[in-house]
Amino acid sequence: MYYNEISGVKVSALGMGNMRLPTLEGQGEKIDREKAQQIIDYAMSHGINYYDTAYRYHGGESERFIGEALKKYPRDSFLLASKFPGHMMEKKGGGILGFTGMLAGRPDSTVEGVFREQLQKCQVDYFDFYLLHNVSEKSLPFYLDPEIGVIDFLRKQKEEGQIRHLGLSSHAVSAETIDEFLTKYEGVFEFVQIQLNYLDWKLQDAKGKVEAIAKHGLKVVVMEGVRGGRLATLPEAQMAKLRALRPRDSAVRWALRWLQSLPEVGVVLSGMSALEQIVENVETFSSPDPLGEEEKALLTEVADSMLSWVPCTACRYCTEGCPMELDIPKIIAAYNGVKNGDFMAGYDLNDAAPSMDPRRCVGCSACASICPQNIAIPEIMSEFAGMLTRR
Ligand code: SF4
Ligand code: SF4
Structure with a gap:
């Protein structure tokens, strides 16, 4: 495993995403804890130190699972990241917040109530990295509402040591939204998690978003590096061209090496749901192996042929x-x-x-x-x- 740095912290270049853990057959998002634990143990024994979860993943069970799974390891041997679910909340007055979307139906809470619940579910007394979940054109009014005060609350937690590093994730449509947000909060947020892969470079202006983040001197945490698995299986004609250059490499490895070519990237998260996937990915990240110019041109050609696709990442929010x-x-x-x-x-x-x-x-x-x-x-x-x- 090789390592990068985010805000002075040594982070593994490959991070463990906990949104697509193995599930029990026919039981929706219910986590297969035995298989998932094997994946976490493999990650821990192969140098992965960055573990990403969120309030809503696996219907709320991801945080609970990762808390249990990492409990047997010393607290300073892993870095835990979770997210505040403001993109799925609404103001009800008097500091009370309701849940919306797929979190609808949960009991009302408060900013503090959600944060304390997360610490408790994850069985930790601080988060190494904590993010506003999906700052976007839709969720900005919630995050910026002074009466709700999410950002002020989180800054206070950081001062008090319950958050070590504050960041945001974003599925914003435009790079300007991210740029303006970072400008407003210059010096407050330390990293940004975005959807980044060789297809979204043009399709969703990931290029513009990376440039906006880098302009503020921040590192990128990558999500959807293989687009929810969509870039794991390419049409045969495209695969044949890739194989002609690197006969043994999978489409996943190509996608991950493309990410290794970007100096702005700190961690590449991968939502690994099977042991084979983490074995292959750990091998890919054993040392940096960025794409050469000919390889980059080939992946650009592959991406251009897909630009008319509907950009679903199979996140299953819907x-x-x-x-x-x-x-x-x-x-x-x-x-x-x-x-x-x-x-x-x-x-x-x-x-x-x-x-x-x-x-x-x-x-x-x-x-x-x-x-x-x-x-x-x-x-x-x-x-x-x-x-x-x-x-
Ligand atoms: S269509 Fe559904 S699964 Fe696809 S990206 Fe949108 S919410 Fe996610
Ligand atoms: S797929 Fe159709 S029926 Fe289902 S939520 Fe969307 S619009 Fe409604």
Whole structure:
């Protein structure tokens, strides 16, 4: 494992993301604790020291799991990062906050109540890194509301030692949003976690976002480095070109080496859900192996061929609120496949499970209002249903 630095802290170049832990068959997001513990133990014994979680991951169980999983290790042997879920909260008055989106239905709380709950679930008395979760055009009014006072509260926790380093994650549409936020809070936030991979470099202006963050002298923590697994499987024609240069390398390794080429990157998070994945990724990060110019040009060509794809990262934020229980990310993957003719060409509505039938969408938009990628999901369902009906 090689290491970088964020705010003077030595961080492993590969970090363990805890949003896509292995789950129990047929039990939704319920974590398979035995398999997940094996992954954490492998990470700890192979030099990974950065562990990222959030209030909402795995329906709230990710924080509890990682707290249990890391309990047997000395507190100074790992760095724990979690996030304040302001992007899924609303003001109710008198300091009381309600939960929205997939957290809707939880008992009301306060900024302090949420933070203390997180410390308790993670079984720690401080977070090494703590982030505002998804500062975006949609969530900014909440985060900037002086009556709610999230940022003031977190700065106080930092002064008192319960947060060592303060940062933010962001799925903002525009790089300017991040730049303006960092300008307003110059010197307060120490790192920014963004969605970064060779496809989003152009597709979601990740290039502009990296430049905005670097302008403030901050490091980037990478999420979605392989786009929720979408960049793990490339069309055969593209894979053949990559293999011609590096016969043994997987598409994942290409995506991760592309990230190793960016000096602005501090940690690359990977939501590893199987032991094989962490074994391969640890090997990829055994020493830096940035792409050469010819390799970079090839990945740019691969990315350019995908620019018309719907940018779903399979985060599944949208699925819990769907009244028709549609498997939205899988339907979008099928839509991308059918539209680009690279897989699922035999997709047949007559054989599709109800959860995979876009005709069942009632257009309620519950999904679109929560999607961090701002995908117009009901429109896609309608277009896909039309495409499949006409075939
Ligand atoms: S718009 Fe369609 S896909 Fe989205 S939540 Fe409503 S029914 Fe589900
Ligand atoms: S459609 Fe949006 S919210 Fe749903 S899985 Fe894809 S990226 Fe996530």
